Amino acid sequence: MRVPILKQGNFLIASIQSALADEDLIQLHDDLASRVGQYRSKGVIVDVTVLDVMDSFATRTLRDLAQAVRLRGAQTVIVGIQPEVAFAMVQLGLELGDVHTALDLEEGLEVISGLVI
Amino acid sequence: MAIETRHIPIRTGVDVVEARTATRALATRVGFSGTDQVLLATAVSEIARNIVEYARTGEVLVSSIEGTRPGVEIIALDDGPGIADIPKALEMGYTTARGLGMGLPGARRLMDEFDIATRIGRGTTVKMRKWVT
Numbered sequence: 001m002r003v004p005i006l007k008q009g010n011f012l013i014a015s016i017q018s019a020l021a022d023e024d025l026i027q028l029h030d031d032l033a034s035r036v037g038q039y040r041s042k043g044v045i046v047d048v049t050v051l052d053v054m055d056s057f058a059t060r061t062l063r064d065l066a067q068a069v070r071l072r073g074a075q076t077v078i079v080g081i082q083p084e085v086a087f088a089m090v091q092l093g094l095e096l097g098d099v100h101t102a103l104d105l106e107e108g109l110e111v112i113s114g115l116v117i
Numbered sequence: 118m119a120i121e122t123r124h125i126p127i128r129t130g131v132d133v134v135e136a137r138t139a140t141r142a143l144a145t146r147v148g149f150s151g152t153d154q155v156l157l158a159t160a161v162s163e164i165a166r167n168i169v170e171y172a173r174t175g176e177v178l179v180s181s182i183e184g185t186r187p188g189v190e191i192i193a194l195d196d197g198p199g200i201a202d203i204p205k206a207l208e209m210g211y212t213t214a215r216g217l218g219m220g221l222p223g224a225r226r227l228m229d230e231f232d233i234a235t236r237i238g239r240g241t242t243v244k245m246r247k248w249v250t
Contacts, residue, residue, distance in 0.1 A: 019138065021130030022166070052155060053137050055162040056219040084155040091156060092223045093209065 003028045005035055011043040011112060012036065013105070016050055022057050029065040036072045043112040044069050047105055049080030059094040066099040075115040076100065079108035121146070122180040125165075127195075128173070133165040136177045144189055147181050148249050157189060157247055160227040164193045164243055167220040171213075172197020172240065188229075188248040196240035203233060 001024055006013045012035055014028060032044055046062065048054065054062075066076035077100040081089075089095075100115065102108040123139040125132060137158040144154040161177065168175035175195025182188040200206045207225060212218035221243070225231040230246040 019134045021134050023130045052141065053158045053162050055159050055166070056217045056223060057162075057166060060217055082155075084152045087152050088155045088159045088227070091227060092159065092219065093226075094219075 003031070005031060007035075007039050007041070010041055010116060011045060011109070012039065012041045013045045013047065015047045015105075018050060019053070020051070020058070022061075025058055025061040029061055029068065032065060033068040033072055036069055036074045042074050042116040044074055044076045045105065045108045045112055046076065046078050047080050047108070048078060049082070049104070051080075051085065052082065054081065054085050054089055054094070056092065056094060059089065059096060063097050063099055066096075075112060077102050077108045077112045077115070079103065079105055120181055120183055122178060125177045125179070127165050127168045127175045127177055127193075129169065130166075133162055133169060136165040136179070137162045140179050140189070140191065143179050143181055147187050147189055149189070149247075150250075153247065153250070156227045157191075160224040160245065160247075161191055161193075163220040163224045164191070164245075166216070168193060168195045168197070170216055170220075171195075175240075182246065182248075186248055188246055190244070190246045191228075192242065192244050194240065194242040199237040199239055200233070200235040200241055201237060203235065207233075 069076045079102045102111045125136045140161040141158040172195030178192040180190045209222045210218040228245040232244045235241040
């Protein structure tokens with residue numbers, strides 16, 4: 001299932017709608033890296049609110065995505081990690097490194113605005 | 118209540134999603150907390166992905182454990198290459214493929230019981246359990 005990517009001003013918002021297979025996550029990574037150039041976006045928000053599992057593959061792919069976007073001259077904020085998911089990630093020792101996170105989309109927009117200016 | 122088993126053939130990433138969805142549904146029915154449901158689904162995701170990554174095909178069986186001490190049992194089996202060095206495979210960060218090396222040790226950390234049986238050239242079976250607390 002392909003993740004829809006909305007353009008809003010200088011930003012791109014990728015709003016995950018359902019559970020994603022590994023292939024879908026890789027597709028999202030590739031789509032965002034290319035759209036950032038296409039739209040000359042300065043920021044990307046990935047909304048993971050609906051994800052009820054973030055395992056090692058998902059975590060690594062989101063970290064790679066943020067790094068690829070950074071290399072393309074834009075910033076990434078991951079929003080909506082659920083409390084149970086956060087707990088499982090801690091138990092597994094998974095880290096998002098220096099990737100920015102925010103509670104929800106609203107807060108993510110504030111964070112990204114601050115990063116881009 | 119009768120023991121309920123879900124059998125999920127594993128070939129692709131979509132099957133990995135199916136395995137964790139089935140696990141979460143069963144865990145809900147058995148009475149796990151929201152947090153434990155996610156821990157279980159995450160463990161299954163890691164184990165099922167290992168099948169795709171190393172053995173290409175296999176299956177995951179998710180069963181309820183009924184009675185005074187309810188829980189969930191997961192059996193993941195494949196007829197892949199087997200694991201040459203189990204202690205090494207259970208170390209965080211060790212991998213012979215392109216993964217992070219968190220599959221087996223990660224799943225073990227999230228579950229209460231974890232057993233692995235393997236034969237080179239014949240395949241691997243992982244059996245793990247978690248109890249409702």
